[in-house]
Amino acid sequence: MAPTQYIAPVTDSTAIFRQDLFKSKVLFCTGGGSGICKAMTEAIMRHGANAVIVGRKLERLTESATQLSKATGSQCIAAQADVRQPSQLKDAVAKTIEKFGRIDFVICGAAGNFLASIDGMSENAFKTVMEIDTLGTFNTVKATLPHIRASHGSYIHVSATLHWKGTPYQVHVSAAKAGVDALSAVLAVEEGPRGVRSNVIAPGPIGETEGMSRLSAYPKEGGEKKEVQANSRYPLGRIGNLKDVANAAVFFFSPAAENISGQVIAIDGAFEHLRSFQLPYPQALLDPESIKHMIKPRL
Secondary structure: OOOOOOOOOOOOHHHOOOOOOOOOOEEEEEOOOOHHHHHHHHHHHHOOOEEEEEEOOHHHHHHHHHHHHHHHOOOEEEEEOOOOOHHHHHHHHHHHHHHHOOOOEEEEOOOOOOOEOOOOOOHHHHHHHHHHHHHHHHHHHHHHHHHHHHHOOEEEEEOOOHHHOOOOOEHHHHHHHHHHHHHHHHHHHHHHHHOOEEEEEEEOOEOOOHHHHHHOOOOOOOOHHHHHHHHOOOOOOOOEOHHHHHHHHHHHHOHHHOOOOOOEEEEOOOHHHOOOOOOOOOHHHHOHHHHHHHOOOOO
């Protein structure tokens, strides 16, 4: 009988780090109303921090803030802002300071994505992703930096691994996230002497997220056989979990990482070393009509 593949366990950060690790600390998170950023916010809050989550959709933000407060016992408030608008971010920061008096941690996580080739993408679509991801990160840093300097705090920027290789149908995100990585490195060097750290988390495929649902050509369901086939693509035996990214965020903000800055860390279980284009290549580029059924529509 052939040996079965090892499957990495999913561990919660509260089983590793002290529950009061971030007591009296405050997190400011863009994109915190859903997905990966919401999971990171929850993990930071479970260790004692209060939080402000920022986004454009106030109803979803408010609902998420209520859920996070109830789940963690810490306080979470919603602040509506478009990261492309510096004045709105400054208002969100002012709301944070009025409520909590400080900002210790910032997660720059607002992002947008969809599948489109260069020749099938409008100039405006490319510009929009660049503005949300790259310019939005810069605007968030500008709005929060005086407070992060005061607290000798830390930034986490949510990037990706797509731009580490030429990934078809992802030119907009590849360009935007490469910019985020470069911005974080410069921020780490410029602000390190003031006690500010800046790092990048680059999630690989993370299950049960909107991004994975829309961007993956592989079925999320379909029985045990398909599940085993999908797991065999990952060196550690499983797709990423939201807790994997959340645990990394707890580590990066903790004193355990106090000498780690200017780094880009993939949370992917070594998947990047095996990654290939999920749509058929070069068919997807030479005959886009033939693969339209494999691309989920934008929400």
